Amino acid sequence: MTRAGAKAVRAGYHHGDLRQALIDAAEAVLAEKGVGGFTLRECARRAGVSPAAPAHHFGNLTGLLTAIATLGFDGLSGAMDAAAEAATQAGGSRLRAIGEAYLATALARPGRFRVVFGQMGLNGEDPDFKQASARAFSILVRETRAELPQDQGEDDLFSRLPPSFAGDPDLAEILLVWSVTHGFTTLLLDGQLDFLAGTAGREALLKLHSERLVVLLISALRSSDPSA
Amino acid sequence: MTRAGAKAVRAGYHHGDLRQALIDAAEAVLAEKGVGGFTLRECARRAGVSPAAPAHHFGNLTGLLTAIATLGFDGLSGAMDAAAEAATQAGGSRLRAIGEAYLATALARPGRFRVVFGQMGLNGEDPDFKQASARAFSILVRETRAELPQDQGEDDLFSRLPPSFAGDPDLAEILLVWSVTHGFTTLLLDGQLDFLAGTAGREALLKLHSERLVVLLISALRSSDPSA
DNA sequence: ATCGGTATCTTGACGTCGTCAAGATTTATT
DNA sequence: AATAAATCTTGACGACGTCAAGATACCGAT
Structure with a gap:
């Protein structure tokens, strides 16, 4: 597949810089939907990654x-x-x-x-x-x-x-x-x-x-x- | 059963003053758990009522x-x-x-x-x-x-x-x-x-x-x- | 160069949430 | 007493955060 994410290209199984990609995605979500529509899963989605992936970089929400x-x-x-x-x-x-x-x-x-x-x-x-x-x-x-x-x-x-x-x-x-x-x-x-x-x-x-x-x-x- | 709720007695199928009971429950939840732990279902629970009941009085959250x-x-x-x-x-x-x-x-x-x-x-x-x-x-x-x-x-x-x-x-x-x-x-x-x-x-x-x-x-x- | 350890990510599942449609029950109206 | 309206329940749906277990990729030591 080698699909491309919104911000960073998803080369293989590993992301490369998922931590930064998640922060970027989070800021984009905040800009678009505000703090009310903010969701961890949505951030993971935009970074092209599974819902559980962020846990390895940030622990939790x-x-x-x-x-x-x-x-x-x-x-x-x-x-x-x-x-x-x-x-x-x-x-x-x-x-x-x-x-x-x-x-x-x-x-x-x-x-x-x-x-x-x-x-x-x-x-x-x-x-x-x-x-x-x-x-x-x-x-x-x-x-x-x-x-x-x-x-x-x-x-x-x-x-x-x-x-x-x-x-x-x-x-x-x-x-x-x-x-x-x-x-x-x-x-x-x-x-x-x-x-x-x-x-x-x-x-x-x-x-x-x-x-x-x-x-x-x-x-x-x-x-x-x-x-x- | 005729069980008693936290604030108002639950006489029968109807509550009596569910609207006020929900507001009281909501304030109690806010006082205990703060705005982060606030939940519509929890308010309904404390008022002794089903999760869908509040909708008839407040529409939604x-x-x-x-x-x-x-x-x-x-x-x-x-x-x-x-x-x-x-x-x-x-x-x-x-x-x-x-x-x-x-x-x-x-x-x-x-x-x-x-x-x-x-x-x-x-x-x-x-x-x-x-x-x-x-x-x-x-x-x-x-x-x-x-x-x-x-x-x-x-x-x-x-x-x-x-x-x-x-x-x-x-x-x-x-x-x-x-x-x-x-x-x-x-x-x-x-x-x-x-x-x-x-x-x-x-x-x-x-x-x-x-x-x-x-x-x-x-x-x-x-x-x-x-x-x- | 290979091997083992570790970091990274996925899968699948669990419980909870807000909300809706449909039905049951009580109150109100005529 | 019969009908209408209001009130509440049941059951279900999708989405959420999080966890345990497994798959995959990187990396340093040998």
Whole structure:
């Protein structure tokens, strides 16, 4: 037969790179049918492989989803880093840039974003996943601190990520930034703002986010009392 | 046999109030197993009824979930209204009160909250659901406007809810409030802040939310330019 | 070059799921 | 009391995730 799969050619009994093919198939399924129509068997079907094959690479459905979620976090991190760098080059606000990047990344791959934050069983103990998650959060921390009217240049603070955030004086501001960005993204993605998009259009909402919401947010950060 | 169900007694062939019994069972399942372990057959089992029985009251799984989501919105609305009223009595901030109420309601019934916002197929055309959703949003609009340094007392603005929010000058502030509240709630509920709760504890996070996050938010609102 | 071990994939099956069509049973209407 | 409507059951269908056992291909040691 030597039939060809959707992404990778199926040469013989072995696939070659089934792991990557399954991830590609999973992303395609998420893009087409959304998180509701996502199925492990469908992914196997698209990769031209039996329903039990994925188990050898991902263990179970949770394993595949965790791999996707890791990609999701990496995508967010990469987009935020790139946007921040570009903003510096262009002389714009870095925090505004990463907010736009967060939102744009989620809208570009809504299925992937929902796997990350959608509370479908992920393996939180997976080391790659944990690292990707921590990296994304560290970017948020770094950029939020850079926007605060204090501690400019104390780069050594950026490094102590894992240990005890509890008493961190900037924690409120960090969580505020994340909450606004994540909240708006989630509401938009889940169709909660559709009744607005009907008249305003999605682009208008994006514009509103980066030109008004983020501005309000930054003003709140700049006016926050450093001695609090 | 005349066996007794979990919630309502099963007298004969007919149930009596199967619709309510199914909703109760569904909430119990959500509370015990979360949204991942939710199953229509399990709900029917707990109500002491065959797997096909729910179809006559809810059509399908989507119908039952939509009913739950309607309860979820009503719960949010009721809690926010009550908290705002109580805040006025106590001389506190109404906006802070509804923020706490939103968060507390979600934490009290996380499964229900996830049905509302978790992007598991709901019937957005259901009239009860639409009304419950609109009511919750209208409360947010009302309280946000009350916090703005303008338009105090122009109650007629509150009434024009459905028609064209597009050019509303307060839209950015409204969405900011909703984004912060919803974003923080979602992050906390989905375990994204667990690495903080390990050292700080969940109560500390709640305290941080109402004492620092909401304060920052309100300061942003008060400083927002009315002529923007 | 061959052989044995191991990684990879298939086959077949199990239990569970949502849903449908058809029939049984109870309630409501006239 | 007879007929209509509402309610619930039975039985079945296809699809799902997962497992155990077997088939096939690769790979390093000899």
